[in-house]
Amino acid sequence: MRFLMIEDSDELAHSVAERLRLDGHAVDRACSLSEAEDCLSAAPYDLILLDLSLPDGDGRSFLTRQRRARRDVPIIVMTARAAVSDRVDVLDLGADDYLTKPFDFAELEARCRAVLRRRGGASETVQRFAGFIFNPLTAQLVVAGEARELRNRELRLLEILLAAPDRIFSKSQLCDRLFSYAESVSDNAIEVYVARLRKKLEGSGAHIDTVRGMGYRLTAT
């Protein structure tokens, strides 16, 4: 996905952009509202991440201008204020969703996906591997013409494995990405989701191999 991040704190912008790029997203960063306007006229974006307090104005006025001009790129507001009134305001002004800083990237991704799904967005997100077609937005796996629904954790597990087929992911790596850091789970908890995903992948020619003492990898036969 291609993000436009409008955020004036360099530190934060860099670290968020770096983290998003790890997941294979493209991120442009604007540090003011005027810079954001320039970016928007130069390139199409799937999603805008908008901070509220910016050097040349309030993010809310940007939100209002965008919606008034009928430019409907989905906008997710990232606010550090988290005051009740802020949350209610931005939704009324036409934001698709909001996040309070600091945010969990899994949550950001989930929100992006939810927003894009609601908007009926980008279809180029469909991925093909071995004998299946995978649409992360609709959480659908199509194997031999048969659509199978994936639950959220199955979907994210598949995304992780699919990003690097044949690479071995350790249990603890997978746990870190699948579970919230706020809950402590044993590494074995991942086995449940691997087993479920294996079942969904049956007949697709894709396998999740257990590499003893190392972890799991996705392979195609």
Next chain:
Amino acid sequence: MRDNGALSLRERLMLQLLVLAAVLAVALFVAVRTVAGSAAEETLDGVLGAATIAVADELRGGEEGVSVDLPHEAFSILGSISEDRIFYRIAVDGATITGYDDLPLPEAARSPAELSTPIFYTTQYRDTEVRVAVMQRVVLAGRLSTAVTVLVAQTRAGQAEIAARVANQAAGIGLGVFALAAVLSILTAGSVLRPINRLAEAVGRRGPSDLRSVDHPSPAELRPLVDALNGFIARLRAGLMRTETFIAEAAHHIRTPLATVRARAETALRKAETEEARETLRAVIRAVEESARSASQLLDHATVVYRSDRPERESVDLARLVAGLAQNFQPVAGLKDVEIHTEGVTAPVEVVGDRLLIEAALRNMLDNAVKYSSPDSEIALVLSRKGDEACVEVADRGRGLSGGAQPDLTRRFARGANVGDVVGSGLGLTIVEEVAAAHGGRFELAERKGGGTCALFWVPLG
């Protein structure tokens, strides 16, 4: 009020009025007794004098000397007034003509002019006190005009009896006056103090965070007190407002760097090679999460405290609010494969209240439910009308309440015994309860049938 040994205003006022009434009653008693006593004496003296004159009128002079025909009717008048004994003596130059010759004459010599009408004195006679009337009459005896002294005496039992009766009546009157004054003083104390009591009631009726200034009508004497109270309230309110602004600012300044730390830590975690480094980074992320959550709940709490002082009174559609929140929480719940099922949100359910406060309360309830839900479970979010109240129910399939009582859990910074490793500040339920209270509603926690917790938020329908 009495703890510091001071009397209440009411007691003080009543005590003073009662002392005043007692002094008045005693004075009245003394006055009545004195006046009535001397009046009785005058009356008796009048009768005694009349009897003396009647005796004197019967004096006759003759060739052989002075003779008297005692007028018995005069004595019977004396007798009719009381049972007192009567003595008389008629004497010429100290020699008794008739009567009791030991009845003493006045000690001081009187001039004939003075004695032409009766004069009175009290003296001892035969071991008892007697009142004596004495007068002189000049009669011709032989050819000499002779001054005849007439004495009529009466014992004083009758007068003592009258005096006692009068004293009794005076005491009765005194007591009556005192009782009446006591009743009046109680009523007066009450009516004087009523404005103070009303003011106290008006201030006492207020909710815990009602910081409006007092504009209750009060008498001029209470104005300085009311003004001082209002000044104090204004300072308190300004202090609270500063606190809220400060917390909002603090939250903002804490959050941005925290977000940087978190993003960096997540990136580093993805790249980390050793399990040791990963463990450290996880701990960092957890700590960041915890402080961020505390910061936002402190802010929410400050907002709730500040706003519940004067909650907005607008019409809020709970159905829309609940549906919006469900949509907002679904992505987060989805991360744990938790489904949020809503019920009763198709038709509007209007209540009157502060939308921001209600939103904050419901958000905290949902946040708790998501946090404590087991993976692959569901959360029921049910909006319903029950009687004249609307009820939002959030039921999860989490670890339940572990028998912890609700009053403990809604206390500030209190957390259940079974929260384990779940990150939380312990302010969430306090916020919910305060919002419910500010809207005249209530908040309840219960075990959900089949496991989990059920949180109920009640608000009166608008």
